[in-house]
Amino acid sequence: MPAYKRILLKLSGEALMGDDAYGINRATMVRMVKEVQEITEMGCEVAVVIGGGNIFRGVAGGSVGMDRATADYMGMLATVMNSLALADTMRQEGMTARVMSAISIEQVVEPYVRPKALQYLEEGKVVVFAAGTGNPFFTTDTAAALRGAEIGAQVVLKATKVDGVYTADPKKDPSATRYSQISFDEAISKNLQVLDATAFALCRDQKLPIKVFSIFKPGALKRVVLGEDEGTLVHV
Numbered sequence: 231m232p233a234y235k236r237i238l239l240k241l242s243g244e245a246l247m248g249d250d251a252y253g254i255n256r257a258t259m260v261r262m263v264k265e266v267q268e269i270t271e272m273g274c275e276v277a278v279v280i281g282g283g284n285i286f287r288g289v290a291g292g293s294v295g296m297d298r299a300t301a302d303y304m305g306m307l308a309t310v311m312n313s314l315a316l317a318d319t320m321r322q323e324g325m326t327a328r329v330m331s332a333i334s335i336e337q338v339v340e341p342y343v344r345p346k347a348l349q350y351l352e353e354g355k356v357v358v359f360a361a362g363t364g365n366p367f368f369t370t371d372t373a374a375a376l377r378g379a380e381i382g383a384q385v386v387l388k389a390t391k392v393d394g395v396y397t398a399d400p401k402k403d404p405s406a407t408r409y410s411q412i413s414f415d416e417a418i419s420k421n422l423q424v425l426d427a428t429a430f431a432l433c434r435d436q437k438l439p440i441k442v443f444s445i446f447k448p449g450a451l452k453r454v455v456l457g458e459d460e461g462t463l464v465h466v
């Protein structure tokens with residue numbers, strides 16, 4: 231039995247790169263989709279927010295000197311490309327997914343309409359929320375917190391390269407240990423970076439727990455959904 235009936239999964243764009251320098255690594259994406267498929271087969275309702283950092287990041291790289299809002303809109307469009315790729319990979323693996331965009335590009339993807347998203351989830355379809363929040367100066371972490379709250383997700387699952395939140399950077403400090411769980415207040419007082427500040431504040435206000443885990447660890451997503459000791463749970 232899954233511990234969560236409905237989840238919001240946040241995947242970073244960079245997670246799609248695999249070992250490549252940019253873009254979408256096909257094998258990596260198929261592997262991730264299969265992890266998601268496992269939990270949908272357990273009856274878990276899944277919504278996904280995917281980043282765009284593998285294609286474009288508003289505040290860095292190609293955007294040097296650019297108007298910030300314009301760069302951010304480019305970043306949001308990058309998330310649309312990732313969302314389409316992800317949903318199509320899901321289709322190829324026999325799943326049913328719908329992409330909904332926060333900015334209207336109706337010839338490409340349907341617009342985000344909350345009741346429609348809820349209906350898809352109830353029907354067992356995976357919903358991929360594209361274009362972040364639809365606003366510049368935000369991130370896809372914030373989109374994940376926002377949509378997670380809107381759809382009544384029981385948890386925001388933040389997929390990272392590391393398998394949880396550590397007492398120190400495990401790459402630099404071999405004695406660093408993983409928190410199995412930590413409260414929002416403790417995370418703030420210890421200055422631990424879980425989600426970006428806006429997203430973190432929204433989850434805290436809404437009492438929406440966050441689970442940080444590694445999407446690259448085989449079976450980790452499933453263990454998280456089963457409520458096992460995997461990753462780090464940030465709770466009220």
Ligand code: UDP
Pocket residue numbers: 241242243244280281282283284286287288289301302303304305306308309361362363364365366367368369370371372373
């Ligand atoms: N972005 C934005 N508003 C949003 C979500 C994203 O402006 O609500 C832009 C922003 O420029 C960001 C880029 O889209 O840098 C890609 O998103 P993010 O950096 O969150 O992707 P990730 O790091 O998860 O790949």
